[in-house]
Amino acid sequence: METTTVALIGGGLIGYSWAAIFARAGCHVRIYDASEEQRERLPELLKAQLEELESVGLAEDAAGAFARISVSxxxxxxxxxxDHVQENGPERLEVKQELLKEVDSLADAAATIASSTSALLPSALSERLAGRHRFLVAHPVNPPHLIPVVELCPAPWTEEGAMEKVRALMQAIGQKPLVMKREIDGFILNRLQGALLREAFSLVDQDYARVEDVDAAVSDGLGLRWSFMGPFETIDLNAPDGLADYGRRYREMYAKMAGSEAKPWSDDLLAKAETQRREILPAGKLPDRQRWRDARLQALALHKRDQDDRER
Amino acid sequence: METTTVALIGGGLIGYSWAAIFARAGCHVRIYDASEEQRERLPELLKAQLEELESVGLAEDAAGAFARISVSxxxxxxxxxxDHVQENGPERLEVKQELLKEVDSLADAAATIASSTSALLPSALSERLAGRHRFLVAHPVNPPHLIPVVELCPAPWTEEGAMEKVRALMQAIGQKPLVMKREIDGFILNRLQGALLREAFSLVDQDYARVEDVDAAVSDGLGLRWSFMGPFETIDLNAPDGLADYGRRYREMYAKMAGSEAKPWSDDLLAKAETQRREILPAGKLPDRQRWRDARLQALALHKRDQDDRER
Known part of the structure; x- marks a missing residue:
């Protein structure tokens, strides 16, 4: 990573968090904020964040990382x-469009450009950029040093090579890139969160349960598996023959819950998802992976008990 | 708990898992299975399960717990x-109706009766029982010694006192009871899981992302918070003034994602959920709780890193 230089445009909370995780991984980081006041505060903020990461075991050499960051x-x-420019300006379309136009005009031809936006679509942000082929959204989750996923979302004109370069960069610094194939409102994370919230609000609205009981269903139930497996891996390990088997067993039940217009998952859709899972986990490895799941659940149960004990 | 006796009817996987967690907590347990073969195997299965729990630190005295269980x-x-009868028979309505009729005729007048069903509604299971006022569903999640939530769902005729007694019992044995106010298909857990799966399948169906990328959104993103906070607590801590503040900021965004028919959460609904949250966490404690969340996220990040290191 020592040969990689990353420019961060916008030095607010997201900007200096990016600085810490890029520098922690060995990258050279240059950070710029339009506010002179913020530029003056940045060294202190960065030093404090890196020292905290080191103190809890999430950075090996805070001083070394700090030395790799310069405020421009x-x-x-x-x-x-x-090599890469990450834009972290205010979450307003016109502001980001202006900012990105300037970034695009300054960046090397080979550089990739990404926006940290959580909600603006890459097509809207980049349609008028001369270098829009090397632009994408790379949406981190706050705080990125504790929640590693980064959503990578292309505009229709984003080149495959730009997606792959940023994917590799995110992976190299220890984040977990999630690669979208095309854009949609809310990307993946907020769509999944929205789906869960819709059902949760509906249950409270109709008095099936109270807020704390719906929360318990997740924090003491579903969320345990979800902290180390996604929804597809969860069901893949929850039926003898994997995902499609689970889907065939329970699709009528889930469709009934979804209401009158919902159709059960089709055989084609189950086959598509099954094929993608089998590329990651061959059918013969399902029993091994089920044992892995149980071991992870057990370790998590002990971890949660220790945390609860500490809070008492 | 030494004065509490629990009868378990049905000694399959769910039945003997219940036996282990009731006995671990100090209850006297009597377990019955219709199959003589299974009755003969039960002592061995129970001993092995309790010894495994003890070996990993999830039971203190396996031999003592084992001594509190008898196969009837x-x-x-x-x-x-x-004091309480927990039915764990085959997941078929007619079979459970028959079984519960016999249970009801044998149980003390003061005893509560619960079914472990994951999908059958309590009204259908109990409508013809003479003692239907003391019947409810108590749905555990497998494996219950690692996933503590138990869904308690009443039929329209279930007495408040029966719900409260079983809630207190579940809490006393270290499980996390989730109390429903009335029944609905899928209860709470499967409805929430179904909502997440619907969106996940839809994203894969329409080629926005692949199965493994949707999974990463949860296992390296949303699921981290959800392993110790439910969806409502998550948003309550994600806006300066709590849940309703979050709802007002983002309801248009979430409604847009949900499609053309979806209406944004109403002010009344946000106020209802906000009121329920404020009973658990006063507004003045939000900053403390946000620090608690960050500390938990940090501990979880270290836990996951240790687990990953161990698997390498």
């Missing part, structure tokens, strides 16, 4: 020669 | 004098 006096200085 | 030769022997 201008966007031009930050971006010149950078 | 008949339903009558198991149920006589029991």
């Amino acid at each position: 006096e201008s966007m031009a200085v930050a971006i010149e020669g950078a | 030769e008949s339903m009558a022997v198991a149920i006589e004098g029991a």
